[in-house]
Amino acid sequence: GAVVxxxxxxxxxxxxxxxxxxxxxxDFQATTMFxxxxxxxxxxxxxxxxxxxxKATYEQGxxxxxxxxxxxxxxxxxxxxxxxxxxxxxxxxxxxxYLNQETQYFGPGTRLLVL
Amino acid sequence: GESVGLHLPTLSVQEGDNxxxxxxxxxxxxxYFIWYKQESGKGPQFIIDIRSNMDKRQGQRVTVLLNKTVKxxxxxxxxxxxxxxxxxxxxxxxxxGNQFYFGTGTxxxxxx
Numbered sequence: 696g697a698v699v700x701x702x703x704x705x706x707x708x709x710x711x712x713x714x715x716x717x718x719x720x721x722d723f724q725a726t727t728m729f730x731x732x733x734x735x736x737x738x739x740x741x742x743x744x745x746x747x748x749x750k751a752t753y754e755q756g757x758x759x760x761x762x763x764x765x766x767x768x769x770x771x772x773x774x775x776x777x778x779x780x781x782x783x784x785x786x787x788x789x790x791x792x793y794l795n796q797e798t799q800y801f802g803p804g805t806r807l808l809v810l
Numbered sequence: 811g812e813s814v815g816l817h818l819p820t821l822s823v824q825e826g827d828n829x830x831x832x833x834x835x836x837x838x839x840x841x842y843f844i845w846y847k848q849e850s851g852k853g854p855q856f857i858i859d860i861r862s863n864m865d866k867r868q869g870q871r872v873t874v875l876l877n878k879t880v881k882x883x884x885x886x887x888x889x890x891x892x893x894x895x896x897x898x899x900x901x902x903x904x905x906x907g908n909q910f911y912f913g914t915g916t917x918x919x920x921x922x
Binding site (some may be wrong): 697699701727736737738739741744786788790797798799800801802803804806 | 843844846851852853854855856859899903909910912913914915
């Protein structure tokens with residue numbers, strides 16, 4: 696149980712375009728989902744926390760207008776990188792949590808390359 | 811912010827030996843801890859967790875030790891196998907909060 700998927704697993708896009716990444720909890724209802732960014736050989740950096748049906752809470756320094764997060768259902772959250780630039784290239788990972796359980800289950804990640 | 815740091819960024823062990831990965835945390839209010847394993851190009855995978863009312867918890871080939879006095883967490887892997895090669899992160903959480911704070915990670919390499 697507790698499987699989280701992400702789509703796509705890899706995406707290459709041109710600078711200036713927008714990219715949508717989906718995060719799905721496959722066998723449980725994720726009341727809270729988290730979006731992380733990870734640079735090579737670095738730790739995970741929390742970008743935002745989203746609760747189903749509410750606006751996402753962004754970490755300091757993360758532009759909410761650039762990284763649009765939607766959590767419209769208990770099994771799906773999306774991260775849209777708008778007007779992507781090469782510096783947005785990174786590994787984006789989502790995680791999901793059920794109700795008040797502490798454990799977060801992670802998706803496999805999405806590697807974004809902006810040319 | 812919180813600080814969760816690992817003592818050693820890299821660790822190499824011989825196959826079959828036991829591995830010990832250490833982690834220090836700074837927030838004495840943290841009451842829940844998780845160890846994650848991350849293989850190259852993949853998302854973190856839950857290994858084992860421990861609450862602050864415990865000082866030891868065992869899983870399959872893994873043991874987590876928690877020393878609240880010195881705010882130290884360790885992950886012990888018994889009979890390390892090549893498939894254990896990965897980066898290991900500890901993460902801490904205050905149960906009333908949403909966030910996990912991740913350490914920088916320790917890269918474990920198992921030598922056949």
